[in-house]
Amino acid sequence: MNLSTTIAGVKFPSCFMNASGALCMTREELLALGRSRAGAIVTKSMTVEPRSGNPEPRYYGFPGGSINSMGLPNLGYLAYAELIPELKQFGKPVIASIAGLCEDDFLTMARVINQANPDLIEVNLSCPNIPGKPQIAYDPVDSERLLKRVRPLIKVPMGVKLPPYFDPAHHAVMAEVIGRCGVDYLNLINSVGNGLVIDPKRETPVIKPKGGFGGLGGSLIKPVALANVRAFWKLLAGRIPIIGTGGVVQGIDAFEHVLCGASAVQVGTVLVEEGVGVFERMERELEAELSSRGGRLVEDYRGRLKEL
Ligand code: SIN
Numbered sequence: 001m002n003l004s005t006t007i008a009g010v011k012f013p014s015c016f017m018n019a020s021g022a023l024c025m026t027r028e029e030l031l032a033l034g035r036s037r038a039g040a041i042v043t044k045s046m047t048v049e050p051r052s053g054n055p056e057p058r059y060y061g062f063p064g065g066s067i068n069s070m071g072l073p074n075l076g077y078l079a080y081a082e083l084i085p086e087l088k089q090f091g092k093p094v095i096a097s098i099a100g101l102c103e104d105d106f107l108t109m110a111r112v113i114n115q116a117n118p119d120l121i122e123v124n125l126s127c128p129n130i131p132g133k134p135q136i137a138y139d140p141v142d143s144e145r146l147l148k149r150v151r152p153l154i155k156v157p158m159g160v161k162l163p164p165y166f167d168p169a170h171h172a173v174m175a176e177v178i179g180r181c182g183v184d185y186l187n188l189i190n191s192v193g194n195g196l197v198i199d200p201k202r203e204t205p206v207i208k209p210k211g212g213f214g215g216l217g218g219s220l221i222k223p224v225a226l227a228n229v230r231a232f233w234k235l236l237a238g239r240i241p242i243i244g245t246g247g248v249v250q251g252i253d254a255f256e257h258v259l260c261g262a263s264a265v266q267v268g269t270v271l272v273e274e275g276v277g278v279f280e281r282m283e284r285e286l287e288a289e290l291s292s293r294g295g296r297l298v299e300d301y302r303g304r305l306k307e308l
Contacts, residue, residue: 191215222247233261251285
């Protein structure tokens with residue numbers, strides 16, 4: 001069985017990898033991903049300055065999902081630029097995720113991170129957790145201007161991580177933006193922003209930042225993630241590879257993402273819960289899924305959802 005995949009010309013030994021944010025902030029966490037069965041090492045979304053992030057508690061897992069408002073805790077882009085050569089020694093792709101707090105931050109980071117030569121750079125336009133900063137990708141005009149400015153600075157394949165959209169008109173507008181900006185792959189979706197989970201016993205939210213509002217992840221967001229993968233896959237006619245993120249808890253979830261059009265999948269909530277051993281389990285489960293259908297390659301099923 002072969003679970004390898006190719007995205008924007010870069011070969012991944014496995015189609016499973018960590019979602020940015022899950023166990024990928026420190027050097028130790030990134031090295032553990034390198035040693036694991038993950039098909040890539042994805043960094044925490046970095047900012048220009050190191051950040052300690054939002055006040056705790058800022059992550060809460062519950063049956064069916066999680067809510068977080070981490071607030072981009074990270075080491076700062078210069079630290080990740082230094083780490084990238086070490087991470088590349090594991091012989092699997094390194095994806096550097098950048099998340100500016102303003103447009104110029106993206107340019108500052110893109111210049112330096114590009115020189116560190118990760119295999120791909122992912123422009124995160126969708127963090128929902130910075131108080132006072134809207135998710136950039138909910139504004140197509142701002143997104144297009146930013147992507148057109150950053151694109152010439154990035155010489156490796158450039159991906160974009162988008163938030164979920166909930167209306168076909170918004171899928172269509174953003175697909176047009178993506179088509180005009182030289183984007184090499186999409187990562188769909190970031191957490192479903194600004195949910196609210198409450199502890200009725202204590203009569204409080206379960207996390208502290210932003211009055212308890214945070215990004216939802218895990219099983220409960222799978223239908224939203226699948227819909228976004230499918231919508232962009234169809235609008236872009238399969239021309240731009242997609243990493244499916246959201247609700248990947250078992251091998252069958254990965255298979256569903258692939259049917260919708262994903263070339264690879266990322267694991268967030270369940271990686272935080274289970275640790276890096278999750279990748280081996282997912283591989284086994286997806287292999288069983290494919291062989292029960294007589295298939296051998298992820299590619300054989302990509303986009304092949306049979307609509308009724
Ligand atoms: C966070 O650090 O708050 C999450 C990052 C993201 O959703 O992009």
